[in-house]
Amino acid sequence: MRSGRDVGVWVGGATLALLACTSAASKTEAAEATVTRFFEALPSGDCAVLGPMLATGGGMRPCEEAVSEMHAHGLMLVGIVESKLDGRDADVVLVRARVARDGNVGKEPWLLRVERQGGGWRVRF
Numbered sequence: 001m002r003s004g005r006d007v008g009v010w011v012g013g014a015t016l017a018l019l020a021c022t023s024a025a026s027k028t029e030a031a032e033a034t035v036t037r038f039f040e041a042l043p044s045g046d047c048a049v050l051g052p053m054l055a056t057g058g059g060m061r062p063c064e065e066a067v068s069e070m071h072a073h074g075l076m077l078v079g080i081v082e083s084k085l086d087g088r089d090a091d092v093v094l095v096r097a098r099v100a101r102d103g104n105v106g107k108e109p110w111l112l113r114v115e116r117q118g119g120g121w122r123v124r125f
Helices: 004-044 047-053 063-072
Strands: 076-085 092-101 110-117 120-124
Touching: 004 047, 004 063, 004 076, 004 092, 004 110, 004 120, 047 063, 047 120
Parallel strands: none
Antiparallel strands: 076 092, 092 110, 110 120
């Protein structure tokens, strides 16, 4: 028979597990939405819109240069395969996405790192 304390520990643990799942789900949904919005806005080439969705730091190229290259290769999002928390960093989601290049869909999905920076989610290519 469980004591009141044991039940409280079990309920507390279950609550924490539920909160962790909810948090993970909201992070992956936000990361997927950022990837989708980025590719929807990509044809405009407008770095005022795209720039806030691109990760900064770590040697990232300026938005104009990155977007110009993406346009040159005709990149388009076909669909998102899956997303999951990185596991090494709670503010990073790994998104596997099918991307077309010059109209041809790649055999393997791209692995996009989506990071929480400055209160928003940003894609690192």
